[in-house]
Amino acid sequence: MSLTSDDVKRVAKLARLGLTDVETTETLAQLNSILELVDQMQQIDTDGVAPLAHPLELKQTLRVDAVAETNQREKFQAIAPQADAGLYLVPRVVE
């Protein structure tokens, strides 16, 4: 499969990555060569093989329901790009 520059723009939009036109062009060629590498997978017959998400196939353990956190807002918001009145601020969201 080979990507077009529209594909790159669509995917970049989904990933919220601002790309310049130059970047889009450069990236296109690189992504296609990576996809060519990736497509070597298709040579392998995987019919009936169950996907493996984790190598050791362990089971999840669950946590007991108990409050274990305290308020650390001041510390956390000290590293925020913009916060006021305890809220993180972003440019106005239009719904």
Add this chain to the structure above:
Amino acid sequence: MSQITDLSFSELKQSLNDRTLSSVEITSAFLDRIESLNPTLNAFITITRDEAMQSAKDADAAISQGSATPYTGLPIAHKDLFCTDGTLTSCGSKILSNFVAPYDAHVVSQCKTAGLVSLGKLNMDEFAMGSSNENSYYGPVKNPWDTTRVPGGSSGGSAAAVAARLTPLATATDTGGSIRQPAAFTGTSGLKPTYGRVSRFGMIAYASSLDQGGLIAHTAQDIAHGLRMIAGHDSRDSTSAREPVPDYTQTLDESLQGKVIGIPKQFFDDRLDSAMRQAMDEVLEVLRSLGATTTEVSLDHVAEAIPAYYVIAPAEASSNLSRFDGVRFGYRADSPTDPMDLYERSRGEGFGSEVKRRILIGTYALSEGYYDAYYKKAQQIRRLIRDDFNRALGHCDLLFGPTTPSTAFVLGEKTADPVAMYLEDIYTVATNMAGLPGGSFQAPLINGLPTGYQLTGRAFGESMILNAAHQVQMVTDWHLQRPEGV
């Protein structure tokens, strides 16, 4: 006596025990060396002199009061993706270039509990994506053996710092070879433990199902000490294993008599460089002389490990890196007009080009209509690879191979061709796919440059790897060779 900084972690431990050295002496010796060599090597992003000296003083006090652990006062440095409370944790990225972590990673707090003195934070490829350490926002790390060459990546700072004796022990992480490949390029020992052996809590994620924290040092013995400190179950990481942690230092001296070492034929085909083959043969000869037997095995799907890896890792990364959005922490673009603009510019300006490539590949692989052809297919191949390894390790104690196709390459040599760079990890990636432990240890130099051999063990079989590597190090001097340029 040799210089303090020439001593290995184990030797320094002995000196502290014997009270021939104090933590303050050791710490200041390493800090002085860092300050003199880092401008050339660029291995450290942050040097925490004041904190380190304070911990060293505290350590000396603890030692004299008898409240010390066996490791109190020994130095370490952390790859800059382990969160350190109150210290910049950049992950080698512009997007985190202002991120003072508000908490300690599990690995970091384990080291603190053990009484280690942290010297600072180590350079790395941005978000651990790279095999040359040229993808760092903080500039490339230079290989101490030849500063025109790369140290490997992504843990290039960790490997270079140990090789140049800026620290005797460094934390590192390995998603597709990021501990083992730089260890091979810099003449150091590096271990990627079994997936789940070391908690990932506080380790900034690249690819969650492959990432594993580990160590780089001068010797297998040093790593055995370090792994005791950082391994073990952590309830904050759901993928952390509940296996007990053995004392890795207690099995180092066991004999290799009767141990079976598998040699995957796919690692020794025609494509293997002849000098590299010769170096590997020398190592194998030593292993045999120590009583091990060798046998050929086949890892039928190992060739597909790289293609499958470049789906799974970018897919997970594309999602893991979505949290870098300029809202709660990290870099935010100037005067964003709306949320879309905030995201696109903060991320567009904050991420470097390799990170963007992988986010794009991963996003594409997961997008509607492509999931089965890419992500599902890659996970199916992952099972085949894992099964290959388990089959081979059913009758072998360890698997053996070269760590890298060649010795360290020249800076800039592969930056224009991402695929060529990806193929650097051809011998290491499969181990991550299978979740198994893998170590790289010093092999004979080729043309004055270090090489590494790789040992892969059974799940939670770190002891066996360290035991074998230690036995080799007891009868060879490859691990004692030091770069002369620095």
Add this chain to the structure above:
Amino acid sequence: MYEAVIGLEVHVQLSTDSKIFSGSSTNFGAEPNTQASLIDLGMPGVLPVPNAKAFEMAVKFGLAIDAEIGQESIFDRKNYFYPDLPKGYQISQFDKPIVGPGRVTISLEDGTTKTINVTRAHLEEDAGKSVHDAFDGMTGVDLNRAGTPLLEIVSEPELRSAKEAVAYLKVIHSIIRYLDISDGNMAEGSMRCDCNVSIRPKGSDTLGTRTEIKNVNSFRFVEKAINTEINRQIEILEDAGRVIQETRLYDPDKDETRSMRSKEEANDYRYFPDPDLLPVVLDEAFISTCRDALPELPEARKTRYVSEYGITDYDAGVLVADRDVADYFAEVADTSGEGKLAANWVMGSVLADLNQTGGSITDFAVTAKQLSDLIARIKDNTLNSKTAKTVFDALLASEGEVDAIIESKGLVQMTDTGAIEAIVDEVIAENPDQVANYRAAPDEKQGKMLGFFVGQVMKKSQGKANPQAVNQILSAKLSG
């Protein structure tokens, strides 16, 4: 003629103490971001660890709707960017939810019942909240809610009217309250409803294009929003237009739905298994512990109330809909020993007041004990229906206990026939014309005319005269 095809996605906030993947408190109403931990904020390097209680609650719900329980369930990531979604993905369940197909029964207005199939119910984390009006040109983000456990309950598109949708929603509400897995408070957002609505010509079995109305936050608005949307779609089709598949928002002030442009761009959520989490495998023991802990559910309780208290099916249905109301009723009925009277009072006076004030039975001014005391005083003829109402109103106003109120208001029923006779005589003497009319009227009309005299007597007795005695004495004297 058109037929509506409606499916609901109900999000229920589970009432765990801590969040689904972190140890932060889930309390409602805290100062912004004071209940947002490293994990809730999606800080670099943090990892989720699931809360066992959320699974217990989800399994109970599954058992309550007779659903298949996912013995192995898997968390997936749903990827999208939004300021109140800290990680850029929501941890949810896609392929393998904790609760598989199940069913609930709803009662329709014509007295029949209908089974609605539930497709699935899955666990996921809630997002934070955006505050739009407090800052100039900026939106504030509060992540206290981020990570609160949600159970998303998805119905099959088997609902055919807004009324059916509300009936379904009320059954779901009733079940979660009985199970005590959520406070179900729609006003505070602990239960939210997305309505998928389409229409098609009656008799057709193909589906029309659907729209999704997001986050409707009361039973009444669900009904109104769906009806408004059905009408909008009918108008479009009548004008030979086409319904666009989109997300819409219901505006209760204008009673209209409008397109949410921000959500219109192509959604591609790129679901994949969350690599930070492992498959959750629940063993038979876990599930049977949940089964053993199941309380009596509304349907079972309804049947029991009918037989135990001798009340009608309809009354029992009304009384059991809310677990707390049902408990209240049972206490009144048990203490007073008067099931029917208890039902009348709870349905007539208690629920009427709650409906009017929007209050909750748990902090209702009249306790079950007080209402049962009141019923006891009706039973022993101290009060009649009129004085009883006066006492009830006084109880509502927290004026004291039943007997004290009767005492202080002088409401003891007049049962002394001599005293009643005296008042009857007075009334007859004061109203000679009416008496004459009454006596001249045919028998069948007299019954109705008697009411006037009863009213006069009750008035003179300040409502305290026993109505039966008044009737008896009046008819005797008037006919005499």
